[in-house]
Structure formats: structure tokens, C-alpha cells
Amino acid sequence: MKKSQEFVQQHKERFLEELFDLLRIPSVSAQSEHKGDMVRTAEWLREALLKAGADRAEVMPTEGNPVVFAEKIVDPAKPTVVVYGHYDVMPEDPKGEWLTEPFEPVVKDGRIWCRGADDDKGQLYMHAKAFEAMVAAGELPCNVKFMLEGEEEIGSPSLYGWCEQNKELVKGDIILVSDTSMVSWQQPSITCGLRGLCYMQVEVTGPDHDLHSGLFGGAVANPANVLCDLINKLVDENGRITIPGFYDDVRELTPEERENFNKAPYNKENYMKGIGVEELAGESGYTTIERTGVRPSLDVNGIWGGYTLEGTKTIIPSKASAKISMRLVPNQNWEKIAVLFEDYFRSIAPATVKVDVKSLHGGQPYVSPTDMVAYRAAEKAVEESFGVRPLPFFSGGSIPIVSGFESILGMKSILIGFGLSKDAIHSPNESFGLEQFYTGIETIIRFYKHFSAMSAE
Amino acid sequence: MKKSQEFVQQHKERFLEELFDLLRIPSVSAQSEHKGDMVRTAEWLREALLKAGADRAEVMPTEGNPVVFAEKIVDPAKPTVVVYGHYDVMPEDPKGEWLTEPFEPVVKDGRIWCRGADDDKGQLYMHAKAFEAMVAAGELPCNVKFMLEGEEEIGSPSLYGWCEQNKELVKGDIILVSDTSMVSWQQPSITCGLRGLCYMQVEVTGPDHDLHSGLFGGAVANPANVLCDLINKLVDENGRITIPGFYDDVRELTPEERENFNKAPYNKENYMKGIGVEELAGESGYTTIERTGVRPSLDVNGIWGGYTLEGTKTIIPSKASAKISMRLVPNQNWEKIAVLFEDYFRSIAPATVKVDVKSLHGGQPYVSPTDMVAYRAAEKAVEESFGVRPLPFFSGGSIPIVSGFESILGMKSILIGFGLSKDAIHSPNESFGLEQFYTGIETIIRFYKHFSAMSAE
Numbered sequence: 001m002k003k004s005q006e007f008v009q010q011h012k013e014r015f016l017e018e019l020f021d022l023l024r025i026p027s028v029s030a031q032s033e034h035k036g037d038m039v040r041t042a043e044w045l046r047e048a049l050l051k052a053g054a055d056r057a058e059v060m061p062t063e064g065n066p067v068v069f070a071e072k073i074v075d076p077a078k079p080t081v082v083v084y085g086h087y088d089v090m091p092e093d094p095k096g097e098w099l100t101e102p103f104e105p106v107v108k109d110g111r112i113w114c115r116g117a118d119d120d121k122g123q124l125y126m127h128a129k130a131f132e133a134m135v136a137a138g139e140l141p142c143n144v145k146f147m148l149e150g151e152e153e154i155g156s157p158s159l160y161g162w163c164e165q166n167k168e169l170v171k172g173d174i175i176l177v178s179d180t181s182m183v184s185w186q187q188p189s190i191t192c193g194l195r196g197l198c199y200m201q202v203e204v205t206g207p208d209h210d211l212h213s214g215l216f217g218g219a220v221a222n223p224a225n226v227l228c229d230l231i232n233k234l235v236d237e238n239g240r241i242t243i244p245g246f247y248d249d250v251r252e253l254t255p256e257e258r259e260n261f262n263k264a265p266y267n268k269e270n271y272m273k274g275i276g277v278e279e280l281a282g283e284s285g286y287t288t289i290e291r292t293g294v295r296p297s298l299d300v301n302g303i304w305g306g307y308t309l310e311g312t313k314t315i316i317p318s319k320a321s322a323k324i325s326m327r328l329v330p331n332q333n334w335e336k337i338a339v340l341f342e343d344y345f346r347s348i349a350p351a352t353v354k355v356d357v358k359s360l361h362g363g364q365p366y367v368s369p370t371d372m373v374a375y376r377a378a379e380k381a382v383e384e385s386f387g388v389r390p391l392p393f394f395s396g397g398s399i400p401i402v403s404g405f406e407s408i409l410g411m412k413s414i415l416i417g418f419g420l421s422k423d424a425i426h427s428p429n430e431s432f433g434l435e436q437f438y439t440g441i442e443t444i445i446r447f448y449k450h451f452s453a454m455s456a457e
Numbered sequence: 458m459k460k461s462q463e464f465v466q467q468h469k470e471r472f473l474e475e476l477f478d479l480l481r482i483p484s485v486s487a488q489s490e491h492k493g494d495m496v497r498t499a500e501w502l503r504e505a506l507l508k509a510g511a512d513r514a515e516v517m518p519t520e521g522n523p524v525v526f527a528e529k530i531v532d533p534a535k536p537t538v539v540v541y542g543h544y545d546v547m548p549e550d551p552k553g554e555w556l557t558e559p560f561e562p563v564v565k566d567g568r569i570w571c572r573g574a575d576d577d578k579g580q581l582y583m584h585a586k587a588f589e590a591m592v593a594a595g596e597l598p599c600n601v602k603f604m605l606e607g608e609e610e611i612g613s614p615s616l617y618g619w620c621e622q623n624k625e626l627v628k629g630d631i632i633l634v635s636d637t638s639m640v641s642w643q644q645p646s647i648t649c650g651l652r653g654l655c656y657m658q659v660e661v662t663g664p665d666h667d668l669h670s671g672l673f674g675g676a677v678a679n680p681a682n683v684l685c686d687l688i689n690k691l692v693d694e695n696g697r698i699t700i701p702g703f704y705d706d707v708r709e710l711t712p713e714e715r716e717n718f719n720k721a722p723y724n725k726e727n728y729m730k731g732i733g734v735e736e737l738a739g740e741s742g743y744t745t746i747e748r749t750g751v752r753p754s755l756d757v758n759g760i761w762g763g764y765t766l767e768g769t770k771t772i773i774p775s776k777a778s779a780k781i782s783m784r785l786v787p788n789q790n791w792e793k794i795a796v797l798f799e800d801y802f803r804s805i806a807p808a809t810v811k812v813d814v815k816s817l818h819g820g821q822p823y824v825s826p827t828d829m830v831a832y833r834a835a836e837k838a839v840e841e842s843f844g845v846r847p848l849p850f851f852s853g854g855s856i857p858i859v860s861g862f863e864s865i866l867g868m869k870s871i872l873i874g875f876g877l878s879k880d881a882i883h884s885p886n887e888s889f890g891l892e893q894f895y896t897g898i899e900t901i902i903r904f905y906k907h908f909s910a911m912s913a914e
Contacts, residue, residue: 029768030766030767030768030769030770031766031767031768032767090770091764091766091768091770093764093766093770094667097666153769153770153771154768154769155769181672195671197671197771199769199771206734207732207733207734208732208733208734209554209732209733209881209884209885209886210551210883210884210885211732211883211884212854212882212883212884213754213756213758213782213784213883214652214654214784214852214853214854214855215638215749215852215853215854215878216732216749216853217749217754217755217756217782217784217853218696218739218740218748218749218752218753218754218784218853219737219738219739219745219748219749219754219853220732220734220737220738220739221734221736221737221738222756222757224688224756224757224758224759224760224779225688225689225692225755225756225757227685227760228684228685228686228688228689228757228760229685229689231681231682231685232682232685232686232689235682239675275664275665275666275668275673275677276664276665276666277663277664277665277677277678277809277810278808278809279678279807279808279809280676280677280678280809281676281677281678281807281809282675282676282677283675288676291675291676292672292673292674292675292676295675296675297670297674297675297676298674298682299670299674299679299681299682299773300679300681300682300685300762300763300774300777301670301681301763301764301769301770301771301772301773301774302681302762302763302764302765302770302772302774303681303684303685303760303761303762303763303765303777304760304761304762304765305757305759305760305761306757306758306759306760306780307548307550307758307759307780308759308760308761308778308780309487309488309548309550310487310488310489311486311487311488311548311611311817312487312610312611312612312656312758312780312782312817312818313487313547313548313550313610313758313759313780313883314610314654314656314758314782314855314883315758315759315883315884316756316758317757317758317759320757320760321765322681323763323764323765323769323770325670325674325769325771327670327671327674327675350736350738351735351736352734352735352736352737352738353734360768360769361769395671395672396671396672396673396674396675396676397669397671397672398671398771421672424666425669426667426668426669426670426770426771426772427666427667427668427669427772428666428667429666
């Protein structure tokens with residue numbers, strides 16, 4: 001693969017310029033005003049994959065945002081790698097906290113600053129460029145398919161159906177995903193577990209219009225106060241979620257598993273410094289690594305109600321709402337949890353208010369076995385690039401569709417992500433190191449080499 | 458006063474057109490973008506009072522919005538009525554719930570629909586027109602001064618200082634205020650007590666930027682969840698405020714006072730229907746009339762944090778905030794309560810977050826004695842207009858400056874308001890009945906007659 005790696009070195013600057021064009025399109029899937037941007041991004045990727053060497057590339061419509069599919073079949077007898085990535089990004093909100101324009105990439109301090117720089121445009125584009133390099137160098141050792149969606153950040157609602165309808169088209173031996181992070185640049189890792197997600201929205205309604213808080217204060221249930229009470233009842237003082245049945249399917253780790261799991265490098269001071277807090281919190285009896293990797297969690301993602309602008313307004317608001325999501329761990333089922341949540345939330349609401357509960361999206365947890373060929377190939381590729389053997393690591397994040405790939409397509413996924421926690425994905429000032437981008441491309445090329453060779457053994 | 462009342466009948470339509478011009482100016486004191494509108498409104502009122510017959514009228518600058526002062530001195534030996542009103546209004550937010558434009562008055566079903574139609578532009582303009590009618594008819598029986606401010610809805614921060622500096626200018630025998638409501642149109646009332654107000658804003662900060670809720674969920678205190686917990690801790694399950702010392706200065710009513718107080722007409726079904734709730738709430742052991750009239754209360758007026766737009770965003774927000782106000786009852790002191798609130802809120806906050814607490818504004822509770830001349834004159838005027846003897850009534854609302862008038866100017870206030878609960882002040886679709894407006898003007902003229910006559914006795 002020497003020529004492929006040389007090709008990368010020769011075209012580094014062009015690769016970056018192309019990525020910048022991709023980053024400039026504000027492909028925010030959560031906001032309907034960006035509908036046109038989603039199609040533009042898909043078209044852009046289709047052309048980029050054709051130019052990179054695909055035999056065919058298509059923008060395939062779905063009920064939501066289109067899927068970009070592309071492939072290069074070098075020999076039907078050889079293994080096939082299916083690259084998955086997503087071209088949609090998180091909203092820029094809160095815009096005021098960005099130090100640069102959210103959709104205008106800037107290189108500073110060796111990093112690309114832009115929404116999507118890491119998650120997932122930067123990471124998916126590494127695959128397009130690794131592919132181009134291998135094709136250009138005449139070294140592509142296997143078949144490659146690309147399946148790029150535009151709805152990952154909203155739970156991939158259309159990709160499940162697309163996979164059902166395109167099982168043959170997308171058939172392959174392994175799904176290759178770069179949409180995760182490493183423990184650190186010094187301690188690379190391969191993600192072998194992902195938490196699931198159950199994302200709910202609740203609305204509490206009191207009076208049918210905002211009331212004067214002087215004339216009515218003290219005589220009427222205030223939906224904002226009630227919402228606080230209800231949210232507070234969802235987690236107890238030991239950090240345990242109180243929804244009846246919530247933990248029923250959670251498997252407790254064995255002492256040995258816990259011991260292994262806690263071998264991952266973790267420095268409490270650095271961890272706290274990285275996020276700017278002076279004390280951590282969480283479920284009693286578990287370490288931070290366990291709390292984020294193999295224990296479920298519940299968080300308010302957003303809350304709003306009443307007067308939230310400058311100054312004062314003396315009202316009892318008519319409504320108050322919150323977005324609340326739960327991360328789930330292996331064996332939990334998000335659809336079951338959504339029902340448990342709704343039942344419990346309704347059951348604890350007082351008769352003085354009305355509540356509305358809906359499930360916005362969800363995804364099942366996923367485990368990637370460390371004994372499969374793809375894992376061993378990835379391990380070798382990462383070790384060659386970093387000079388350090390990567391740790392298998394359970395990530396707290398979720399890529400709901402990954403468990404869908406297994407159930408619908410019967411394919412396992414290998415998660416080689418090059419993100420770092422400082423990339424601040426989903427936050428203002430998202431960034432991606434140039435070194436991460438280029439090392440990612442090199443490592444992906446190495447993965448193709450080892451995976452093809454090991455599969456042939 | 459026959460000629461004055463005839464004058465009103467002859468000029469009804471013009472009075473309404475003028476009020477509409479006043480209502481069209483969006484004089485929202487809480488929002489700095491309306492700074493220019495405040496000055497426009499003050500200038501408009503100055504001219505209107507000159508035209509109505511004032512000898513002098515001035516727009517007097519303050520550190521905030523200007524005070525409009527006007528007067529007509531018919532005879533220094535006669536009593537002087539000081540009319541107080543406020544030309545600022547509440548924000549229109551939430552705009553989506555208005556059935557008409559918030560600042561374009563419309564008459565429908567015999568009512569004026571517009572922000573400020575009642576509170577307080579509609580009510581203050583009744584005074585300008587009653588004054589005009591008496592001047593035009595040559596029947597003005599005493600001296601009149603107008604003191605109209607533009608900051609009542611934000612706690613009158615500048616009027617206290619203005620009063621200190623203009624004690625002589627504004628000197629008089631009674632302050633006449635129409636900024637309250639009646640029990641009902643069938644059961645008119647005169648407000649003899651107002652609750653005080655202590656309005657706070659709190660901010661809870663967790664991590665120094667929004668975090669990915671998958672990667673960090675379970676290991677970090679979520680400021681939105683913590684805020685809910687803290688708010689929940691402010692009121693116990695019996696509806697009692699938990700802030701230590703909060704009730705220290707609250708005087709318990711005697712059984713006799715409670716009995717009298719509860720004689721006011723109250724129909725639970727109608728009360729609930731009027732605000733669209735199926736059950737009431739509040740402090741155990743007290744009636745609805747007591748809960749809103751003579752017991753303190755605590756309400757979240759607004760709450761916000763994290764992602765609140767369409768769809769989903771999987772974050773642990775960095776911050777969450779709330780506006781929280783308390784209504785206070787006689788003997789409570791808002792400055793003391795603000796300190797107690799802040800101390801308590803800080804004391805219950807966990808070490809996993811930082812909290813910021815500030816006091817936005819406040820005002821002392823007020824009691825208007827029923828044995829003063831002005832009360833008896835008002836009682837007679839209302840009885841003549843309505844054919845029913847008005848009840849003395851404790852309102853749950855606050856007009857903080859009213860207690861300031863007593864402490865700074867040494868003058869009592871008489872609160873003859875013509876509002877009704879259906880006017881929906883501070884809410885979308887505020888309105889004011891044409892009958893309320895015209896009956897108000899007539900009753901004010903009657904008040905002048907009786908007050909002058911009784912003062913001369």
C-alpha cells in the first residue's frame with residue numbers, strides 16, 4: 001500500500017479543500033429549513049465518490065433525506081467492505097458561543113474548526129479519500145460500497161427502511177464506521193460497544209393561557225414548577241433512574257469484567273478539567289468509565305417554558321416542556337423503555353395538570369465482538385499507525401442504526417473512530433485535528449490491506 | 458357633575474380613537490429594543506394631557522424611561538388628587554397565541570383587544586378623559602396632578618428616585634390609581650391590599666460547554682436536572698415555601714378576619730373554567746381567596762436551558778436558568794426575602810454545579826385603609842355607578858411603587874381599578890370592555906365630586 005500512502009501525501013491540501021466545501025453546506029437534519037441543504041450535500045458526495053473512483057454512485061431518495069450509495073466492485077470473489085457514514089450534522093445552536101462561523105471551516109492551532117469537522121463529515125470524508133488513494137495507486141484490495149445517510153443525528157428514521165429494500169445492493173462482509181472517538185491520541189482504542197438511545201419529549205399544561213402570577217399565584221399549579229418536580233422524580237439521590245422496570249434487562253458486569261473495563265486510562269483531574277467542572281456525579285457504586293460505558297443514564301437535553309427573554313414578566317406559564325433522553329446498555333430495548341417512561345411520567349403527574357409524552361427517536365445498544373476478522377484487522381492497522389496496541393472500548397455514545405445493520409442486513413460493524421473528546425462534537429466550536437484527519441486516512445488504507453489479507457486466509 | 462357626564466357621552470368615540478393611538482405604540486419596558494417607543498409614548502401623553510386641559514405637562518427624564526408629569530391647579534386651598542398610572546406594558550410573548558395583532562387594537566364583542574387595553578393604558582386614559590370632561594364642563598372641583606411612569610412592569614426602578622427628587626412638585630392629598638381589578642362586574646370592589654413582589658433569576662452552570670450526552674451522560678451533573686431539583690426544593694408538598702425564615706414576618710389572620718375575607722363571592726367551578734384547569738392547587742389549609750390575597754406564593758415565571766428547538770439534540774447543556782418570583786404579604790420585606798432566597802438557593806446547590814442568583818426587582822406589600830376619606834368617596838362613587846356597594850378586597854397582584862409612595866411621599870393611595878379577570882392582563886389576547894372603559898370614566902368623575910365634598914367637611 002506504499003503507493004496509496006504516497007498518493008495521500010501528495011494530495012493532502014486538495015483533500016482538505018474538498019472537505020471544506022463539504023463542511024460549508026449547513027446540513028442540519030433536525031431543522032426542516034435545511035431540507036434543501038441535505039439534497040445539496042448528497043449530490044455533492046455522489047460527485048465526490050464518482051471522482052474518487054466509484055463505478056457507480058447514486059443519490060437514492062427516501063421518505064426523509066436521501067441516501068448516497070456508491071460502489072466499486074473489483075472482483076466479486078473478493079470480500080466487500082461497506083462504508084457507513086452520515087452527512088447530516090447537529091444544529092449550530094447556541095450560535096452565540098461559537099468563536100468562528102459554525103459553517104465556515106477555519107484552520108487554527110492545527111485543527112479544523114467547523115460544525116461537522118469531526119461528526120461525521122470529517123470522518124466520512126477520510127474514507128472517500130482513502131478509497132481514492134487506493135484506486136489511484138491501483139492497490140484497492142477488495143470491493144467497496146458506500147452507504148451515506150443524512151439522518152443519523154435524528155435517529156436514522158429512513159435508513160432502516162432503505163436497508164430493508166436494498167439488502168442485495170448493500171450486501172457485504174463488514175460495515176466500516178468512523179463515527180466514534182478514541183480514548184486518547186496516546187491510547188488509541190476501537191469501539192466495541194455503543195449505548196442505545198431513547199429520546200422523549202414531554203409537555204406539561206396547566207391553565208389554558210398564561211396567567212398573571214399576582215392574581216393567581218398560590219392558587220393554581222404552575223406547569224413549570226410541576227415539570228421540575230416530575231423531572232426530579234425520574235432519578236433518585238443515588239443517581240438511579242426510578243422508572244419501574246428500567247433496569248430489568250440491564251446485565252450486571254462480573255467482577256472480572258469490571259476490572260478489565262476499568263483498565264482503560266482515566267485521569268479524574270484531566271477529565272474534569274476537559275469539561276470545566278469541579279466535581280463529578282453519577283450512579284453510586286460505579287466508576288466514571290462504567291457510568292458512561294456500561295450503565296444507562298438519563299439527561300434533560302433541553303427545557304423551556306414561560307418568559308425567557310430579557311427582564312421580567314410576572315406570569316404563570318400555561319405550558320412547560322422538556323426534551324429528555326436516556327442512554328441504554330446491552331439487552332435494554334429502547335421501544336420498551338419508551339413505554340415504561342411514558343407510563344411512569346403519566347403516573348406521577350398530578351391531576352392539576354395535563355401531560356403529553358412523545359418518543360422522538362431511539363436506537364438499540366450494540367456490541368461489536370473483538371474476535372472477528374475485522375476487529376483483528378482494525379487492531380493491526382491502528383497499531384501500525386499509532387505504535388500502540390488499541391484498547392477495546394465501550395463508548396457511551398449511540399449510533400442507533402448500527403444495531404439495525406445487524407438485525408436487518410445480518411452484518412456486523414467495525415467502529416474505528418478517530419475522534420477525541422476535545423473535538424466537542426454536538427457542541428459549539430466543534431473541531432477535528434489535521435493529524436486526526438490524515439492519520440485516519442492512512443489507518444483506513446492499512447485496515448483494507450489487513451482485512452483483505454486476513455479474510456483470504 | 459351633570460355637564461361633565463354629558464361631555465363624556467358626546468365624545469365617546471373620539472376618546473376611543475385616542476386610546477387606540479396610545480395602544481398602538483409598543484411600549485414594552487422589559488425589552489431594550491423598545492426604548493424609543495417609551496419616549497414616543499411619554500411625548501404622546503404629554504400632548505394629550507395638555508389638550509385635555511392641563512396648565513402644564515412635561516416629559517421628565519429619569520435614568521430609565523421618562524415620567525410624564527402634568528397638573529391643573531384650580532385653587533391652592535382645595536385638595537389635590539395625584540393620578541398615578543403607567544404607560545409601559547408587558548411583552549407580547551408568546552406572540553403565536555394572539556388571535557389579533559398584539560399592538561393593533563380591535564373592537565370585537567364589545568371589548569378592546571390589544572396589549573395594554575386594560576393594563577394600564579386603558580385604565581390610565583380613563584383618568585385623562587374624566588379630567589378633560591370636568592375641565593371642559595367647568596366642573597373640576599379640585600386640583601389634579603398626573604404622574605405617569607413607564608417602568609411599572611419592571612418594578613418602577615426610576616420612579617422611587619424621581620419621587621425623592623420631586624416631593625414638592627407631586628405633593629397632594631391622595632394618590633388615585635386605576636391599575637387593579639374588581640371581584641366581578643356584578644360585585645364591584647375596591648382594592649385595599651396588594652401583595653409585594655420579589656423577582657429573582659437563577660442560573661445553574663455545569664460543564665463549561667454543552668457536552669455530548671452519550672459520551673458524558675451518567676458521569677456529570679446535568680445543570681437542567683439540577684435546576685429542576687433546586688426549584689422543586691423551594692416549595693414542599695403542602696404548598697409551603699421552604700426558604701428558612703420566609704414566613705417569619707407573615708401575620709396569620711384571626712379567625713374573624715378569615716371569615717370576613719372569605720365572604721367575597723367565589724365560585725370554584727367558574728374560577729377553574731375561566732383558566733381552563735380541572736383542579737386547583739396551593740398551600741394546605743387555606744382557601745383560594747386566601748391563597749391569592751393574603752398568603753405568599755412562589756412561581757417559576759420562565760425556565761430555559763439546552764436545546765429547545767425542533768427535533769432532537771443529544772447534549773448535556775452547559776447552563777440552565779429560571780426566573781422565579783414570590784408574591785409577598787403585609788409585613789414581609791422584599792429585600793429581606795431576596796437575601797433569604799439567595800442564601801437558601803446557594804445552600805441547597807450541590808458542589809457539582811455553580812449557581813448564580815440575582816434579584817431583578819421587587820416591591821413591598823401595601824394596605825389601603827378603609828376608613829380614609831378617599832376610600833369612602835370611592836365607595837360612594839362606585840355604588841352610584843354600579844348600584845351595588847363595593848367590597849373591600851385584597852388583590853393578589855402587586856404595584857410595588859404604591860408602598861413607595863407612602864414611604865417617600867407620605868401619601869396613601871386609593872385603588873379603584875375597573876379590570877376584570879377575563880381581561881387576561883399579562884397574557885396573550887388582553888382585552889378591556891368598552892363598558893369598563895366608559896363606566897370607569899363616569900365613576901372617576903363621581904369620585905372627584907365626593908372626594909372634594911368630603912374633604913371640605
